[in-house]
Amino acid sequence: MQMNIVKDGKIPPLWHYGHEEHDVIGAKTFGFWLYMLSDALLFAGLFAAYGVLDHTMNAAGGPTESQVVHPIAATWQTFAVLSSVFAYSLATVALKRGNRAGVVLGMLAAIGLGVVFLGLELADFASLFHAGATPFTSGFLSAFFVLIASHGLHMVFGLLWMLVMLVQVLRFGFSTAVVAQLLNLRLFWQFQASVWVCVYVFVYLKGTI
Amino acid sequence: MLVHVPGPWSPLFGRLTLDSIPYSNPIIIFAFAFSVIAGLLVLVPVVYYRKIGYLFREWLTTVDHKKIGIIYILLGLVMMFRGFVDGMMIRTQQVMADGPHSGGVLGAAHGYLPPEHFDQIYSSHGTLMIIFAVTPILTGLGNIIVPLQIGARDMAFPMMNAISLWLTTVGAMLVMASLFIGDFSTAGWVGLAPLTEVSYSPSVGVDYWLWAIQISSIGTTLNSINMIATIVGMRAPGMRWDRLPIFTWTTLSTNIIGLTSFPILGVALALLGADRYLGTHFFTAGLGGDLMLYTNLFWIWGHPEVYFLVLPAFGIISEVIPTFAEKPLFGYITMVAATFAIAGISWLVWLHHFFTMGAGPYVNTFFSVATMLVGIPTGVKVFNWVFTLYRGRLTFTAPMLWAVGALFLLLIGGVTGMMLAIPAVNYTVHNSVFVIAHFHCMVLLIAYSIFAATGYWFPKVFGFRLDERSGKAFFYTFSLGTAVLFIAMFALGFMGETRRLDYLYNTQWMPALVVEEIGIGFYTLSCYYFAKMLYVSIRDRVKNRVGADAWGTSRTLEWLTHSPVPFYNFAVTPQVNTRDELSWRYANKVADVQPDHFEAFHMPNNTVVPLLIGILGFGFGFGMVWRIWWMAGFSLLAIIAVVIYRSFARDKGYILTAEALAKLESANKPLGVVAETQYLSESNTSHMAEAEAH
DSSP states (O other), X not given: OGGGSOTTSOOOOOEEOSOOOOOHHHHHHHHHHHHHHHXXXXXXXHHHHHHHHOSHHHHTTSOOHHHHOOHHHHHHHHHHHHHHHHHHHHHHHHHHHTOHHHHHHHXXXXXXXXXXXXXXXXXXHHHHHHTTOOTTTOHHHHHHHHHHHHXXXXXXXXXXXXXXXXXXXXXXXXXXXXXXHHHHHHHHHHHHHHHHHHHIIIXXXXXXX | OOOOOSSOOBTTTBTOOGGGSOTXXXXXXXXXXXXXXXXXXXXXXXXXTTOHHHIIIIIITOOOXXXXXXXXXXXXHHHHHHHHHHHHHHHHHHHHSBSTTOOBOTXXXXXXXXXXXXXXXXXXXXXXXXXXXXXXXXXXXXHHHHHHHTTOSSXXXXXXXXHHHHHHHHHHHHHHHHHHSSOOOSSTTTTOTTTTSTTTOOSSHHHHHHHHHHHHHHHHHHXXXXXXXXXXXXXXXXXOGGGOOHHHHHHHHHHHHHHHHHHHHHHHHHHHHHHHXXXXXXXXXXXXXXXXXXXXXXXXXXXXXXXXXXXXXXXXXXXXXXXXXXXXXTTHHHHHHHHHHHHHHGGGOGGGGGGGGOOOHHHHHHHHHHHHHTHHHHHHHHHHHHHXXXXXXXXXXXXXXXXXXXXXXXXXXXXXXXXXXXXXHHHHHTTBHHHHHHHHHHHHHHHHHHHHHHHHHHHHHHSBOOOHHHHHHHHHHHHHHHHHHHHHHHHHHXXXXXXXXXXXXXXXXXXXXXXXXXXXXXXXHHHHHHHHHHHHHHHTTTTTBOOSSSSSOOOSGGGTSOSSOOTTSOSSEEOOOSSSHHHHHHHTTOTTOOOSSXXXXXXXXXXXXXXXXXXXXXXXXXXXXXXXXXHHHHHHHHHHHHXXXXXXXXXXXXXXXXXXXXXXXXXXXXXXXXXXXXXXXXXXXXXXXXXOOO
């Protein structure tokens, strides 16, 4: 207790007066980074499950990895998702300049490329189903489809979010809430592209070897 | 695509038929009657005194972290009682069903519970106690105390806080529903694969378990985000990292664990759900499924989850002991370091839950050594507490008794844990009740800290102290129960009793089983003293009223503001000058210095959105359990619609003006968590201007 007493008897301020301006965008961005950490762990779990089940034993006599991956199609998917991120980045540049038309155009392009990505994915799935390789065939194929579909589901939510933001930008302009969401959406979109790169490497490229 | 399940199915009601309601089982009828009466005891006064509006405006739609915390704790305590009744039923069944000559009643061959029913009871005992009792109570405590300890007005995201609460409640409600409609899982709280697969567990039991945990764990993850963002971003000026109270430190570490481990549980359950609903083969026996994959994923979450629970308990002990020893905590920095060391190691030990998997000596050795490493930081903590007690001016109030009691349990649980960390020992006692006794010591240490925290912070939240006399009777009866029951259980483990038995073959176990039942008797008695403690405390609340610092020797910031805490926490944000700010203010005789003027600040509005999401979440969970596709689909779409709708709403909150604050502060009323808008309206609504748009 002794060491606690102020020596010269001069007590420092006890209360903090004055209005603290709350950094809304900072708080929301930090919160969203934390969410992304949990999302990263979610994919880590899925990749781990895929790593375990990617084994001839788990293919249960059905098709194995090299028989189901289509790396060329996946390369086109990679181009689509990365250009979608690039388009969204152009929207972010426009946001910095306060250019509403630029933001809308960039987001429309990002949505279009995202739809192309999902279309390619669905086409790939359809061809696999047609060939008789379904998630219900074996443990390996379950992991293959569920890992890729989980990423696809994230992409669908990203597209939905972009559509909502498109309306909000047109309606509210660049209010604090809208800007915070646009920045978080950028994080989300870029993160999903990064996850796709992992999928591309660990599923499609590894599968061709 | 969709898995075919046996039994009738209709588009409107899914698998739900009148036969799903177990109205012929007397135990369930009794439980139903008990729940209905308890529910009516709450509901009738609310209706009679016309408090529905109040309940809705002030509690169900609240975004206030203290009220959300109180609801969390109430939910947890009710679930803890139900979990206790389950435990009592397990013990009673075992003492009745020992040996071939033990009789059976109520349709059971031995004891009074048929195997199917007994299996549901131990599954729900574990699920309730860990997921729906201890987790919500600790989350609630963090909710109430952490913003106060760091001098914040609320959490970083108040509405998301309410969403977390209602999602957790949905999980608890699903487990409750399973009691009266359909059945619960028989595969243990861990969900033993492949027993959880449709081919072995075709009923809705596993689905109830799966969705209850899945939905509530989304709530827990959101709460972790909120807590970390709050502690990092909302600290009062001067609250540097080296001044952060230990409870806040442990809450931070625990939520880092929660944020990173709950997604893994989500994956494990989602893959199991895919197996059960879509017909994939992740964990099936055959067709390339791998059941140990489930076990690994589950425990990669499960072990960090144990530390997710125990770290805040350590934080509570670190707050209670210095207050009642009248000394600063010994070794603050080592305490923080030990906390984060435990949090880090928590990720490297999951395999010790199944050494017998047969992973080989190298893998087992790695996890064995990692597990033993946990003992080092935990030992540091114990010595820190002991050195804090050493030559302190000790006051043995009820919270202090619980905290010191927890140390003994930590010692027993920790030493037996070290034994289990040795694979050679583990192979011998694996799946025996020795393991059960060990982890009950650890979980009871958490329960002890919870009771310590309840007594310690109760006056902060409600403005009056809990009755010491019945509180101590509660402690002593509970501790007797703990000692008697679990010492006997350790012995039974060595005598070879394995866990989860509805029938015991060895009559030599009988004496120890009777001792266990006596322990349960003491626990039951302690429930009476708990109820008495609440009754007496509320009856004598005027006599037990306290000022800002309920104990007179408290050290941290939460004791600086009024008790009960006003809805705005601090009229003026305190400037923090040192660690243990309040004891510093005492030492410099400035603890009573009040702010000389007030300034306006921004407050969030209450909202119905979180409650709505909760109700729809229940619709989704219930629809999925019974395969009522329209209900699940509609609820899910409605949740998305509500979230989108909310993102368009421009709810700016309100400004609490300086005049309104001055009036509230000088009113000297029992301001608090109990009534918010009531006092606001009394203090003249004209003071409340609409907040400016950002």
